[in-house]
Structures are given as structure tokens and as C-alpha cells.
Amino acid sequence: MxxxxxxxxxxxxxxxxxxxxxxxxxxxxxxxxxxxxxxxPVELGLVTGVVGxxxxxxxxxxSLQVSGPAAGLTVLVxxxxxxxxxxxxxxxxxxxxxxxxxxxxLRLGRWFRAISVAVVHGMLTGIGLLLIAGQLHVLxxxxxxxxxxxxxxxxxxxVGKLTGSGTAQVSLxxxxxxxxxxxxxxxxPGRPGLVPGALVAVVAAAGAAAALRLPVDTIEVEGLxxxxxxxxxxxxxxxxxxxxxTVVTFALVASAESLFSAAAVDRLHRGPRxxxxxxxxxxxxxxxxxxLLGALPMTAxxxxxSANVRxxxxxxxxxxxxxxxxxxxxxxxxxxVGLIPMPALAAVLVHAGCKLLPWRALPExxxxxxxxxxxxxxxxxxILGTDLFTGVLVGLGLAVVxxxxxxxxxxxxxxxxxxxxxxxxxxxxxxxxLPTILTTLDGLPDDRRVRLDLGGxxxxxxxxxxxxxxxxxxxxxxxxxxxxxxxPRPAQDDRPRPVPAAE
Numbered sequence: 001m002x003x004x005x006x007x008x009x010x011x012x013x014x015x016x017x018x019x020x021x022x023x024x025x026x027x028x029x030x031x032x033x034x035x036x037x038x039x040x041p042v043e044l045g046l047v048t049g050v051v052g053x054x055x056x057x058x059x060x061x062x063s064l065q066v067s068g069p070a071a072g073l074t075v076l077v078x079x080x081x082x083x084x085x086x087x088x089x090x091x092x093x094x095x096x097x098x099x100x101x102x103x104x105x106l107r108l109g110r111w112f113r114a115i116s117v118a119v120v121h122g123m124l125t126g127i128g129l130l131l132i133a134g135q136l137h138v139l140x141x142x143x144x145x146x147x148x149x150x151x152x153x154x155x156x157x158x159v160g161k162l163t164g165s166g167t168a169q170v171s172l173x174x175x176x177x178x179x180x181x182x183x184x185x186x187x188x189p190g191r192p193g194l195v196p197g198a199l200v201a202v203v204a205a206a207g208a209a210a211a212l213r214l215p216v217d218t219i220e221v222e223g224l225x226x227x228x229x230x231x232x233x234x235x236x237x238x239x240x241x242x243x244x245x246t247v248v249t250f251a252l253v254a255s256a257e258s259l260f261s262a263a264a265v266d267r268l269h270r271g272p273r274x275x276x277x278x279x280x281x282x283x284x285x286x287x288x289x290x291x292l293l294g295a296l297p298m299t300a301x302x303x304x305x306s307a308n309v310r311x312x313x314x315x316x317x318x319x320x321x322x323x324x325x326x327x328x329x330x331x332x333x334x335x336x337v338g339l340i341p342m343p344a345l346a347a348v349l350v351h352a353g354c355k356l357l358p359w360r361a362l363p364e365x366x367x368x369x370x371x372x373x374x375x376x377x378x379x380x381x382x383i384l385g386t387d388l389f390t391g392v393l394v395g396l397g398l399a400v401v402x403x404x405x406x407x408x409x410x411x412x413x414x415x416x417x418x419x420x421x422x423x424x425x426x427x428x429x430x431x432x433x434l435p436t437i438l439t440t441l442d443g444l445p446d447d448r449r450v451r452l453d454l455g456g457x458x459x460x461x462x463x464x465x466x467x468x469x470x471x472x473x474x475x476x477x478x479x480x481x482x483x484x485x486x487x488p489r490p491a492q493d494d495r496p497r498p499v500p501a502a503e
Contacts (some may be wrong), residue, residue, distance in 0.1 A: 018312065024329075026321060027049050028049075030069070030198070031045040040220055045296055051286050053326060053327075072127050073254065093295070097284045109276035112255055121365075122378070122423045133151035137170055140161065141170075181201035229298075257300070268309045362376060371402045372409075410423070429460045441471055446481070455486070
């Protein structure tokens, strides 16, 4: 195919068909695992993957990135299901999708690129830690904790349970073996490129658990028609401020994750670049459909997308076909999912959570931009201590404050060896630097005249302007001292006005 769905070329088909199989095999265990971790029927995760392929896959925006349920939304979805139920989740996803469509039509997609990378890394770090902490309990045969923080605080008790329960030890052994198989598979020099390690590990765990009759929990399968609960709007819940906040969080986090994924995928190939506004409309359309079906929310997912590019995909056909394979799997052999042990899926999610952690980014930030590293750590800590929405807001606020602090450089130079004392203020005078300015001015000799040079100021905000006016007026009350301003200061209307010098 050419740049889209134009003329078919045999070279494109040869690349897209095997690539679609690779993406399908990568997506299958992740769709199932994310659904289980989110507290919804496994079929709903597969439905979201199908919608990501068949609906979002054909829409304009990006060319090679793949959409589906994302590990980054797992914690948020689990909290929403616990608070509002599956019906409420459908409404939340539907409205969040409509918001995304509106943002794209208003051409606001490009503005998501203005979000601090440190905040995004912090968000993913917090999500990754919560995901790991929660799935470690499942790995040991325990129930998923009600909140991410409970998962962290409950880890010491989990260790105690492991020492006294043979069933928990067997479950942990299955989970650890699954992780080991995934890691070893990726290091094999002659491994088949079409088969991902996660699928190999899950199939091996399922086979071992069935053959040895191990006492581990397996996935419960409801059936596709039973699991899908069409949601045509439980609009009354939107009167709840908490639900509205959850809707906005879904929309913003899903949009940011999708567009950052698009930017990353664009660096992996030489094909057409992503149109961020159109991609946002496509993601919103997918989430609207998922909301109507009562399925999980979706984002563009970097793991599946990078696998698609590495497998040789050339056009959108690969991601559409991956949706076809998922649909055929759900329709033909859903019972196979019921053979998968829960600790094996938990191991896949622990592995996915570890990939969300900034193993390389944080040390580099600390060496080169320590302020950014602090923003990352604070954002992650705020998510762990509160919730995703609050944590991201804290991170964004801190990033804004950090930027304001860094850009408000001001220098106060005092020459007291001349008469009058010469004081020069240069740079950007904002309220963040007001303590420095006033401390210097208040420390000047009380019995000497002052020449205040403000010619080097590029910007003066209202707080600093008011403080300087007040200080000058106070000094000018003493005719024997006083202040001579030898450069104009910005007035309220930002036009320079002279300040009379003291006689």
C-alpha cells in the first residue's frame, strides 16, 4: 500500500501481514492481564483491543502505532470500577472519548506536547509502582488490594503469609517462573521473531499448571455476549463531582499517553508523521465506542506500536488485521483464556510495570537537570500518596513553579563605596525573587542616599512593582536620605513612567 489505503503493493502486504500477527500475539496476554488487573471480565480487555484495531486502526492520525487497553490506566480503571461499577465505567469512558474528540476538533492535540516530560515520567513511575505493588499480591495467590497504597503498605504482611502457606508459595513459584521465561526468551539469539516472550511464558505456565494440577487460581471466563454490557448513558452519575473529575482524568491521561506514544513511534520509522489533532479524534472515537460497549478505555500503546514497527509494518493494515485476529480469537476459542493461571498474568503485568519505571531517565535527569528529577519523584510520590488525578496536578503545579523560578533570574548589585549608594537591579523581577530584592534593599545604610538603577529590568510583575513603590516612598519621606531613580519603571499599563527623584 502507499501512504494510506491506496494502491496495494505486494511489498507492503508481505510486511503488514506478519507484523499484524506479531502485534496480535503481543496484545493478547496484555489485553487479558490488564482486564484482570482492572477488575473487569477478561473479554472486555479483548473487546477494547478489537476496537483499537478495527475502529481506531482505520482512522487518520498516525500510521503505525497500535491502540488498546493500557497498563497506564489500570489503577485508574480499578478505582473507577470499585466506586461506580461497570455501568459507571462505561459512562466515564464514553464521556472521556467525547471530550477527546472535542479537543481534537478544536486542534488542541498539539498542546499536549507542552506537558513537562518529567511529569509524564513521574506519572508513569507512580502507575508502574502501584501496578507492581498490587500484582505482587496476586503473584502470591492473594486478592488484589483495594487501593494502590494498600498494596504497598500490605507487602510486609504478604511476606508473612508466604512463609506459612504452601499454596501461596506454589503461586509465587509459577509467577516467578513466568518472569524468568520472559526474560530468558528475550535473550535467546535464535528465538522466533514472531513469538513474544510474554505469550511463550503464559502458555508454558498454563501447560505446567494443567499437567501438574497445581493449586493455583485460573482466569474466569464469562463469554463475550455475557461480558459486554452496552452503556447508553448513566448520566445521573455525572452530577457527582468525583465522577466528573474521573472523566477529566481519563480524557487527559489517555490523550497524553497516546500523543507521547505517537511522538515516540514517529522516531522509530520514516513513514508519514502523526497528525496529533486527528489522532486525538481517532482515540476519542475509539473510547466512545468502548464506552458504549462497556469495555475498557484505550490509549495508543508504545509496546505494541514498537513491536509493529520492528516487525516490518508498512501501513495501517497491520494494526487493523491485529484487531481482526483478536476478534476471531474471542469468537472462536475464548475458553483457552480460562486455562491461564492468575499468577502468570500477574507476572506479565509486573514485567509491564517495571517497564514503566524510568531506569535510565531518572539518573540522566539527576545528572543534568536536577529540578526535573525532583518533579518526577514528587509526581510519583503524590500519586502513591493520593490518587492519579491529584498526583498529576501536583506534578504540573511543581513544574510550573520550577519553570517560573528558573526564568525569574534577578540580580541585585550594590556599590556602597560611592555616594549616593548605587543599587542596580537587572533581570526578571517576580514575586518569587521579591524576598531577595527586599532583603538587599532593607539592608542598605539608613543614613545615605540611594541611586536605584532599574534600567536592566526586562520584566517587573505587579508584586515587585508595588513593593518597589512602597520602599521608594518610605525612603523619600526623609528628605536628607531619599532615593533617586535613574531609570523608568513599568507602570500598571506596562508603559514606562518616570519616578521623581528625591530633592
